Amino acid sequence: MLILLWLLCVPIVLTDLVARRIPNFWLLCVGAPALLWLGWQAWLSGPQVLWVHGLGALLGLLVLLPFWWRGVMAAGDVKLFAVIGLMAGYPALLPVWCLASVAAGVHALVLLIGRSQAMTRWRERWAASRVWQRILQWRAGRAGLPYGAYLAAAALVVR
Template sequence: MSLLPLLAMLLSLRIAISDLYARRVPNAWLAVAASAALAWLLGSRIAGADDALLPHVGGAVLGLAALLPFYVVGWMGAGDVKYFAVLGLLLGWQALLPLWLLSSLLAGAHVLGLVLTRQLAAALPLRLQLLRERAVQHWQRRPVARDIRGARQGRVGIPYAAYLAFATVALVLWHLHGEAS
């Protein structure tokens, strides 16, 4: 396995944890991964290795351009867009479509689950609705729930970066398995 897919997997694990817990994609992690990728690509180019610079830089530009409109209209956070661009840099432009498709399917399943849960909750008998409400209130008083709310600082939404991270790990492992076969 090359350094760049390994770096993409390690970054993805950190991003998934951060996005699920705090709904944040830290710029520092993205900057370190992008800097390491550029250093690797430039070093490989100077050494005459096979890692082509253009597909990776093109992936970064394409990744940024593909998701930027979703940020502009307010459907996506800036961290998600920057993370997708870094994934394009790490994995090349060819990986972006499968990553986008898989992560969008995961996000869509998340939304569908939320909608169905709300509809089911409204259809429950009153006694079960009250029991559900008490369980939610009990959960909200737990220290871990307070810690999560504090870490999120009011940020809400689908953890799209986490779904991108899951898709990245799956794609890298799938390619690794394909190479081993």
């Protein structure tokens, strides 16, 4: 299961940081084998595995769903947290959520500092660079903090 978690989280860290996207295809490609593995584990050791991981998926979905309803979080972040709960189980959700929230808070603080008057020259150089222009093309107008990237990175740290 740890391999599946790495296969999911590493690409999501990169795509969410750069393009602000969490592809549903990746969530399905990792979630489906995780379900099969959990079914196999339940067959071998009993239904407790299903409770731990099934409750993790349900809690992961329900905890972040209100943020999506309020429009402060993208649906991909919510689905990712549910898949992390499915793979890691409910005991991992609180530490993952706390770590991701601290990382997102640091990101927001860096953005605020970057908007200060003292950073104007650096900001203008960066905005004119080809790298930044390419990143803006990949984002296609999507803005906001890459919370999914921080959820994925925190899941790797916790597990």
